[in-house]
Amino acid sequence: MISSIIFVAFFIVGSTYFFINAKKIRRNILLGKDISITDNRSERIKTMVLVALGQKKMFTRPIPAILHLFLYAAFVITQIELIEIIFDGITGHHRAFRSSLGGFYTFMVSFIEILSVLAFIGTVAFLSRRNLLKIPRLVKSELNGWPKLDANIILIMEIILICFIFMMNGADEVLYSRGQSHAENLGDSSFGFSISSYLGPLIYGGMPTAGLHVIERIGWWGHIIMVFGFLNYLPFSKHLHILLAFPNTYFSNLKVKGQFNNLFEVTDVVKPNFDPAYQPVLDPNAVIKFGVKDVTDLTWKHLLDAYSCTECGRCSSSCPQNITGKALSPRKIMMDTRDRLVEVGKNIDKNGGTFVDDGKSLLGDYITSEEIWACNTCNACVQECPVNIDPLSIIVGLRQQLVLEQSSAPNELNGMFSNLENNGAPWQFSPADRANWINEN
Amino acid sequence: METLKVPTMQEKIANGETPDILFWVGCSGSFDDRAKKITKAIVRILNHVGANFAVLGVEESCTGDPAKRSGNEFLFQMQAMQNITILNGYDVKKIVTGCPHCFNTIKNEYPELGGKYEVIHHTELVQQLINEGKLKVQGGEFKGKKIVFHDPCYLGRANGVYEAPRDVISKLDAELVEMKRSKATGLCCGAGGAQMFKEAEKGTKEVHVERAEEALAQNPDVIAVGCPFCNTMMTDGVKHFNKEDKTKVLDVAELIATANDL
Numbered sequence: 001m002i003s004s005i006i007f008v009a010f011f012i013v014g015s016t017y018f019f020i021n022a023k024k025i026r027r028n029i030l031l032g033k034d035i036s037i038t039d040n041r042s043e044r045i046k047t048m049v050l051v052a053l054g055q056k057k058m059f060t061r062p063i064p065a066i067l068h069l070f071l072y073a074a075f076v077i078t079q080i081e082l083i084e085i086i087f088d089g090i091t092g093h094h095r096a097f098r099s100s101l102g103g104f105y106t107f108m109v110s111f112i113e114i115l116s117v118l119a120f121i122g123t124v125a126f127l128s129r130r131n132l133l134k135i136p137r138l139v140k141s142e143l144n145g146w147p148k149l150d151a152n153i154i155l156i157m158e159i160i161l162i163c164f165i166f167m168m169n170g171a172d173e174v175l176y177s178r179g180q181s182h183a184e185n186l187g188d189s190s191f192g193f194s195i196s197s198y199l200g201p202l203i204y205g206g207m208p209t210a211g212l213h214v215i216e217r218i219g220w221w222g223h224i225i226m227v228f229g230f231l232n233y234l235p236f237s238k239h240l241h242i243l244l245a246f247p248n249t250y251f252s253n254l255k256v257k258g259q260f261n262n263l264f265e266v267t268d269v270v271k272p273n274f275d276p277a278y279q280p281v282l283d284p285n286a287v288i289k290f291g292v293k294d295v296t297d298l299t300w301k302h303l304l305d306a307y308s309c310t311e312c313g314r315c316s317s318s319c320p321q322n323i324t325g326k327a328l329s330p331r332k333i334m335m336d337t338r339d340r341l342v343e344v345g346k347n348i349d350k351n352g353g354t355f356v357d358d359g360k361s362l363l364g365d366y367i368t369s370e371e372i373w374a375c376n377t378c379n380a381c382v383q384e385c386p387v388n389i390d391p392l393s394i395i396v397g398l399r400q401q402l403v404l405e406q407s408s409a410p411n412e413l414n415g416m417f418s419n420l421e422n423n424g425a426p427w428q429f430s431p432a433d434r435a436n437w438i439n440e441n
Numbered sequence: 442m443e444t445l446k447v448p449t450m451q452e453k454i455a456n457g458e459t460p461d462i463l464f465w466v467g468c469s470g471s472f473d474d475r476a477k478k479i480t481k482a483i484v485r486i487l488n489h490v491g492a493n494f495a496v497l498g499v500e501e502s503c504t505g506d507p508a509k510r511s512g513n514e515f516l517f518q519m520q521a522m523q524n525i526t527i528l529n530g531y532d533v534k535k536i537v538t539g540c541p542h543c544f545n546t547i548k549n550e551y552p553e554l555g556g557k558y559e560v561i562h563h564t565e566l567v568q569q570l571i572n573e574g575k576l577k578v579q580g581g582e583f584k585g586k587k588i589v590f591h592d593p594c595y596l597g598r599a600n601g602v603y604e605a606p607r608d609v610i611s612k613l614d615a616e617l618v619e620m621k622r623s624k625a626t627g628l629c630c631g632a633g634g635a636q637m638f639k640e641a642e643k644g645t646k647e648v649h650v651e652r653a654e655e656a657l658a659q660n661p662d663v664i665a666v667g668c669p670f671c672n673t674m675m676t677d678g679v680k681h682f683n684k685e686d687k688t689k690v691l692d693v694a695e696l697i698a699t700a701n702d703l
Contacts, residue, residue, distance in 0.1 A: 378633050437470075
């Protein structure tokens with residue numbers, strides 16, 4: 001009874017705290033400019049199923065893809081077990097579904113145990129890749145400090161979670177074989193789970209029953225505490241991708257990558273020069289800001305992108321400029337966007353719901369013009385991202401701000417612009433000479 | 442001296458003719474000495490098959506691509522609408538470009554501004570001509586040679602055209618080899634995003650050197666390209682490694698025109 005009350009209280013607190021933080025993230029994302037993405041529903045669902053659920057883009061790099069699949073499958077399938085744990089926790093039962101589900105129950109728990117072992121292998125491999133093998137994209141400078149710690153915390157939490165599962169099942173297995181488990185006795189001498197029916201007796205076989213009851217409870221409570229701990233860690237972590245990968249891929253850009261967005265506020269001004277019949281739509285007296293200075297100038301999809309990024313660095317490791325040692329890193333663009341958005345969100349919380357100017361902006365305080373001007377707009381980062389994040393359109397937005405609002409393009413580009421304006425070519429050639437090649441040898 | 446037949450749109454219309462296709466030459470193809478050779482190779486192919494085409498000549502102007510990529514949307518749209526006015530004035534339906542940047546911009550970014558055309562890249566045109574039997578291709582001097590194709594970002598990743606240039610090269614009876622980073626994972630030559638017009642930022646290496654190194658690792662006789670900017674960058678990269686005697690950087694159109702004495 002007492003444990004049920006504690007469980008329910010824990011459940012309510014854990015869920016509520018997550019809900020509060022999830023709402024904050026939603027609010028932060030909606031600080032972005034509104035755009036409508038309601039077209040092509042079936043194609044969007046297909047993209048989400050292939051890219052998020054099916055992890056299609058991960059498999060361009062098979063080794064991390066398989067290791068990641070272990071963790072991902074274990075994560076998804078283990079959620080089924082939670083149904084029983086929550087039911088048991090509230091009602092005070094122990095393995096409530098075993099008697100009714102019979103062989104299917106044994107199969108499910110066995111399957112979860114096998115996936116847990118694979119996930120354990122994956123987690124250890126991931127920790128080694130980060131900390132021992134030091135895979136280049138996992139040790140780049142933008143990961144110094146919190147991002148590196150965040151990655152290790154997640155992996156260590158996963159290892160602890162898996163250990164709790166085997167403590168719980170292993171100790172209970174030994175107890176059951178002694179007829180001492182709180183689970184309903186079905187007349188057999190073992191649960192028959194794939195891993196713990198061997199691992200349990202091996203580790204706990206010699207321990208007294210009273211001690212095993214304690215270990216089993218530590219495993220059970222430890223498991224559920226870790227699950228809720230994890231859930232509440234997500235909003236502060238790059239690990240949020242496990243949830244946001246789904247909406248983020250659903251709202252993917254479905255146009256060809258070469259098509260950059262058209263700025264209608266520019267079209268509205270330019271078009272009357274060529275089409276006298278055109279009636280401008282926008283209010284000529286309204287102050288229009290061009291490009292992206294701060295996170296609120298981005299669209300909500302950009303901000304969803306930022307929260308969906310798990311900092312894997314595939315983008316930066318395929319970026320021609322990053323590969324050749326330049327300051328530009330598409331991953332850093334996404335991390336900076338999220339960091340600034342979180343800062344803006346905290347500012348709003350602190351000031352009773354309204355943002356009070358802090359004199360900072362995404363452009364300048366987080367992302368420098370050196371980074372932005374290095375971009376080749378080659379779309380390699382966009383192509384690589386396993387959850388269809390688009391760092392390139394943020395970079396172009398920042399460039400638009402620098403050119404159209406601050407007139408601070410690099411000198412050579414200003415030269416190119418004036419050549420274009422005066423000669424219709426990026427170089428200083430006379431437009432009258434454009435067809436000279438026809439008669440040259 | 443060879444005589445190329447390059448009618449302008451104005452001439453065609455004055456003669457009461459309607460060209461089937463407009464050849465969009467592009468700034469590089471019009472002004473850059475190296476790229477002009479690619480332009481002429483494309484014209485030779487068009488002349489050889491008797492294509493009914495025209496160019497805009499002095500009426501052509503930059504598509505605005507470098508302005509768009511560097512964030513100068515005003516300049517881009519000014520350029521775009523100026524070109525669209527001219528193209529629509531001639532009632533142009535189909536365009537072939539000699540440059541993937543022009544190709545991408547006209548194909549994908551002009552429609553929203555009122556310019557809707559069927560746009561193909563010159564490697565796609567050559568592929569079509571071969572498939573339709575209008576162009577018979579032999580390997581000529583490239584027969585048995587090792588050719589590596591470098592994907593232009595704005596043809597490949599940006600528009601998903603990976604096979605047309607490879608298909609055309611394969612008709613030369615040459616050995617087509619691939620770099621590790623190719624097709625969707627191809628590495629940029631370093632020119633895109635208006636980098637062509639400025640110095641690189643501080644780093645450890647130039648992008649074109651990185652890419653040329655990767656191409657040269659295949660020990661090719663030819664690095665084939667489909668973009669005048671890639672051509673410049675890869676040529677510089679090959680020179681950086683002093684390999685210009687062994688490895689030539691040639692456009693796919695040049696390969697076809699040269700191999701077949703067009």
